[in-house]
Amino acid sequence: MNAPVHHQTLVTPEKPKALAAGQFKVTARDVDVFYGDKHAIRKLSIDIPDRAVSAFIGPSGCGKSTFLRCINRMNDTIPTCRVTGDIKVDKNDIYDPKIDVVQLRAKVGMVFQKPNPFPKSIYENVAYGPRIHGLAASKTELDEIVEKSLRKAGLWEEVKDRLQHPGTGLSGGQQQRLCIARAIAVNPEVILMDEPCSALDPIATARIEELIDELRQNYCIVIVTHSMQQAARVSQLTAFFHLGTLVEYGDTDEMFTAPQEKRTQDYITGRFG
Amino acid sequence: MFVWTVLLIVLMAAIAYWAGRTRAAGLVTAGGPRLHSLPSYHGLFTAAGAMIGGLALAIAGALAFGGQSVATPVAAVVGAGIGAAPLYAKSSLDFRARNNFERIVLVLLICCSGVAILTTIGIVFSVLFETLVFFRSVSPIEFLFGTHWSPTGTPPSFGLIPLLAGTLLITVIAILVAGPLGLLSAIYMAEYASPHLRSVLKPILEILAGIPTVVLGFFAALTVAPLIRGSGEAMGFSVASESALAAGLVMGMMIVPLISSLSDDIINAVPQSLRDGSYAMGATKSETIKKVVLPAALPGIVSAFMLAISRAVGETMIVVMAAGLAANLTANPLAAVTTITVQIATLLVGDQEFDSPKTLSAFALGFVLFFFTLVLNYIALRIVQKYREQYD
Ligand SMILES: Nc1ncnc2c1ncn2[C@@H]1O[C@H](COP(=O)(O)OP(=O)(O)OP(=O)(O)O)[C@@H](O)[C@H]1O
Ligand SMILES: [Mg+2]
Numbered sequence: 192m193n194a195p196v197h198h199q200t201l202v203t204p205e206k207p208k209a210l211a212a213g214q215f216k217v218t219a220r221d222v223d224v225f226y227g228d229k230h231a232i233r234k235l236s237i238d239i240p241d242r243a244v245s246a247f248i249g250p251s252g253c254g255k256s257t258f259l260r261c262i263n264r265m266n267d268t269i270p271t272c273r274v275t276g277d278i279k280v281d282k283n284d285i286y287d288p289k290i291d292v293v294q295l296r297a298k299v300g301m302v303f304q305k306p307n308p309f310p311k312s313i314y315e316n317v318a319y320g321p322r323i324h325g326l327a328a329s330k331t332e333l334d335e336i337v338e339k340s341l342r343k344a345g346l347w348e349e350v351k352d353r354l355q356h357p358g359t360g361l362s363g364g365q366q367q368r369l370c371i372a373r374a375i376a377v378n379p380e381v382i383l384m385d386e387p388c389s390a391l392d393p394i395a396t397a398r399i400e401e402l403i404d405e406l407r408q409n410y411c412i413v414i415v416t417h418s419m420q421q422a423a424r425v426s427q428l429t430a431f432f433h434l435g436t437l438v439e440y441g442d443t444d445e446m447f448t449a450p451q452e453k454r455t456q457d458y459i460t461g462r463f464g
Numbered sequence: 465m466f467v468w469t470v471l472l473i474v475l476m477a478a479i480a481y482w483a484g485r486t487r488a489a490g491l492v493t494a495g496g497p498r499l500h501s502l503p504s505y506h507g508l509f510t511a512a513g514a515m516i517g518g519l520a521l522a523i524a525g526a527l528a529f530g531g532q533s534v535a536t537p538v539a540a541v542v543g544a545g546i547g548a549a550p551l552y553a554k555s556s557l558d559f560r561a562r563n564n565f566e567r568i569v570l571v572l573l574i575c576c577s578g579v580a581i582l583t584t585i586g587i588v589f590s591v592l593f594e595t596l597v598f599f600r601s602v603s604p605i606e607f608l609f610g611t612h613w614s615p616t617g618t619p620p621s622f623g624l625i626p627l628l629a630g631t632l633l634i635t636v637i638a639i640l641v642a643g644p645l646g647l648l649s650a651i652y653m654a655e656y657a658s659p660h661l662r663s664v665l666k667p668i669l670e671i672l673a674g675i676p677t678v679v680l681g682f683f684a685a686l687t688v689a690p691l692i693r694g695s696g697e698a699m700g701f702s703v704a705s706e707s708a709l710a711a712g713l714v715m716g717m718m719i720v721p722l723i724s725s726l727s728d729d730i731i732n733a734v735p736q737s738l739r740d741g742s743y744a745m746g747a748t749k750s751e752t753i754k755k756v757v758l759p760a761a762l763p764g765i766v767s768a769f770m771l772a773i774s775r776a777v778g779e780t781m782i783v784v785m786a787a788g789l790a791a792n793l794t795a796n797p798l799a800a801v802t803t804i805t806v807q808i809a810t811l812l813v814g815d816q817e818f819d820s821p822k823t824l825s826a827f828a829l830g831f832v833l834f835f836f837t838l839v840l841n842y843i844a845l846r847i848v849q850k851y852r853e854q855y856d
Binding site: 263265268270292293294295296297300301303305307308309310311319320323324370373374377 | 658735737738739740741742743744745746747748751755756759760
C-alpha cells in the first residue's frame with residue numbers, strides 16, 4: 192500500500208559471506224518502540240537472514256532486548272509498551288491484528304538471560320510446548336520429540352536417566368540447555384537468545400556456543416551479547432545498537448576488523464560503553 | 465509504688481546510658497587510638513546493666529517487703545546502681561561494648577521466645593491434665609466413639625462423634641464456599657486485574673476479614689438462616705431454623721479473604737520469568753496460569769487452605785448463633801448441628817462446679833480441637849517444606 196520510501200537508517204549487510212541464498216527471515220522497517228513516554232527504539236530497519244547467527248551488540252540500555260522482544264511480540268506482556276512500524280517474519284506482518292501470537296511464538300522461540308526452567312520434571316519441561324500445541328499424537332511420539340530436542344540441545348546423555356527429576360535441580364548451564372531444548376521442541380524457525388550465557392561459567396558458555404553453532408544449520412538465530420569475543424566466535428553477522436538506533440549491521444569479520452562507522456569502532460575498541 | 469518503681473528503673477537506665485556514653489567519649493584523645501565501639505554502645509551496655517540490676521532487686525524487694533512498701537522503689541534504684549557500676553567501670557578504649565551489648569540483646573530474644581514456648585507448653589499440659597481427670601469419670605472409649613452427646617442429661621453422656629461430625633460438616637460447607645470463591649478471585653486479582661483495580665479490590669476483600677465474627681454470627685442467624693429456611697421450604701425441603709448450611713455459608717464468607725489474600729500474594733510471588741518462559745513457548749494466558757503458575761504456587765495455596773480450615777474449625781461465634789446447640793448426628797446440611805467450639809462455650813457459661821464431668825469435658829473437647837488444628841498445621845507445614853525449593 193505504501194510506495195517504497197527511502198529508509199534513512201536501513202542497513203543491509205553488504206554481501207555478507209554467510210548469506211547463502213539471499214533470503215531474509217525477519218525484516219523490520221521503521222520500527223519505533225515506546226515504554227510510556229520513553230522512546231526506546233528509533234526508526235529501526237533491519238533484514239535478518241535465515242540459517243545464520245546474528246549477534247546484537249551495544250552498550251547497556253541501547254534497546255537490544257527491546258527489539259529482540261519485538262520479534263516474538265513478548266513486549267505485549269508489558270502494558271506500557273507500544274510498537275509501531277512493521278516487522279515481518281517470512282513476509283508476514285507479525286503485528287497484523289489477524290496474526291495469532293500463539294502461532295507466532297511457536298515459530299519464533301526465545302531463550303532468556305537467566306535460565307527459567309518450569310518447576311516440573313525435565314521431561315515435562317521439554318514436553319510443555321508440544322503438549323500445548325498438540326504436536327504429538329501419542330505418548331511415544333512425545334517421548335521421541337523430547338529425546339530429539341534434548342539431543343539437539345546436547346543434554347540427552349546427561350539427563351536420560353533422570354528425566355523425571357525436577358528441571359530446577361540441574362546446574363545453571365544444564366538448565367540453560369534445557370531451556371534451549373524446550374524452545375526447539377516446538378520446531379521453531381527463529382530462535383531469539385537474550386544474553387543466554389551471562390549467568391554461566393566459561394565451560395558452560397563454551398557448550399552453549401558450540402550448540403548455537405550446530406543449530407545454525409537449521410534455524411535463524413539472533414543472540415544478544417555483551418561479549419565481543421562471543422559475538423566474534425558464534426555469529427556470522429553483527430548488529431551494533433546505540434541509543435535506540437541500529438548503527439551498523441554487517442558481516443561479523445568485517446565489523447570487527449573494519450567497521451564502517453566511527454561509533455562502532457569506538458565501542459569495539461572499548462572507547463565507550 | 466509500682467509506677468514509681470518502673471519510672472525509677474527507666475530513669476536509672478537513662479542516667480546509666482548517659483554516664484557510660486560520656487565516659488567512653490571522654491576516653492578518646494585527639495590523635496590517639498580510636499574506641500573499639502562507638503560511645504553509644506558503651507552507654508547501652510551500662511544501661512542494660514542498670515535495667516537488669518534494677519529489675520532484679522525490685523522484684524526481690526517486692527517479695528520481701530510487699531509491693532506497696534517504699535522499699536521496692538528504693539531497692540530498684542540500688543539494684544540499678546549495683547548493676548550499672550561494674551559495667552561502667554569496664555569501659556576502656558578497647559573494651560568490646562558493641563559485641564557485649566549484642567550478646568545481651570541475644571539473651572533477651574531467647575528469653576522472649578522462651579516465654580512464648582513455655583506458655584504454649586503450659587497451656588497444653590494443663591488442658592491435658594484436666595482431660596486426664598475427666599477420663600477418670602468417663603472412659604476415653606465412650607468419649608471418642610460415643611454417638612450421643614448430652615452433658616446435662618440424666619445420666620449425662622459424653623459422645624464426641626456428633627460434635628465432630630457437626631464441626632466437619634460446617635467446615636466442609638465453609639471450604640466448599642470459600643475455596644473456589646477465594647482462589648478464583650485471587651487468580652483474577654493476581655493475573656487479570658489491572659494494578660489499579662487490584663489496589664482497590666484487595667483492601668475491600670480484606671475489610672471482610674475485619675468484620676468481627678459476632679457480627680457475622682448474627683448476620684448468619686438473623687438474615688441468612690431465615691433466607692435459607694424460606695427458600696428451602698418454598699422448594700419443599702424441611703429446614704431447621706438454625707441450620708449447618710447457614711453457619712457454613714457465613715463461615716465460608718469469613719474465610720474467603722483469608723484464602724484470596726494469601727493466595728494472591730503467593731501467586732504474585734511466582735517469578736515473572738516462569739510466565740515469560742511459558743508465553744514465549746506460545747502458551748496463552750490461561751494455559752500459563754493452569755500449567756505453570758498454579759502448580760508453582762500450589763504448596764502455598766494448600767497451606768492457605770489449611771490455615772483457613774483451622775480458622776473454620778476453631779470458629780465459635782458464628783456457629784453458636786447460627787448452627788444451634790442440638791447435637792444431632794447427621795450429614796444433612798439443612799438440619800441443626802453443633803460443634804466442638806459451641807459446646808465448649810456453652811459448657812463454661814454460667815455457674816460451674818469445677819470438678820464435675822460436665823465442666824471437665826470442656827477440657828477434653830479443647831484437647832481434641834487442639835489436636836485437630838495441630839495436625840492440620842503440621843500437614844500444611846510438611847506440604848510447604850516438600851515443595852518449597854521448587855522455583856528460583
Ligand atoms: N519494561 C520497561 N519499562 C520502561 N522502560 C523500559 C522497560 N524495559 C526497558 N526499558 C527502557 O528501554 C531502554 C532499552 O532497554 P533494553 O532492555 O532494551 O536495553 P538493552 O540494550 O537490552 O540493555 P542491556 O544490555 O542492559 O540488557 C532502556 O532505556 C530501558 O530503561
Ligand atoms: Mg537486555
